[in-house]
Amino acid sequence: MSNVIELLERIGNNAELQTQESFSQAVIDxxxxxxxxxxxxxxxVKNLARELDVCADVVCAMLPAEDEPEEQDENDTQQxxx
Numbered sequence: 001m002s003n004v005i006e007l008l009e010r011i012g013n014n015a016e017l018q019t020q021e022s023f024s025q026a027v028i029d030x031x032x033x034x035x036x037x038x039x040x041x042x043x044x045v046k047n048l049a050r051e052l053d054v055c056a057d058v059v060c061a062m063l064p065a066e067d068e069p070e071e072q073d074e075n076d077t078q079q080x081x082x
Contacts, residue, residue: 004036004052 007030011017017026027040039048049056 003030004032004040004048007032007040 007026011023011026017023024041027037030037032040036048036051038044039051
C-alpha cells in the first residue's frame with residue numbers, strides 16, 4: 001500500500017507528471033500490482049479507496065462546558081452569616 005501512496009505523492013509534487021501521458025507512464029513504470037495500475041489509469045477513485053481502506057467519514061462533535069458551581073471560601077460564608 002505504501003508504494004501507491006508514494007507514487008501518488010510523487011505525482012502530486014511533480015508538475016511534469018500532471019499531464020495524462022506522463023501520469024500514465026509513471027503508473028505503468030511503477031512496481032504496483034496490475035489491479036492498482038488499472039484503477040489509477042482509469043481513475044477509479046471508488047475502488048482505489050476501497051483497496052487502500054480509506055476512511056472518508058470524519059466526525060467532530062463539540063459539547064459546551066458545564067458551569068461549575070460557585071464555591072465560597074469559609075471567610076465569605078462567615079461574613080455573610082454575620
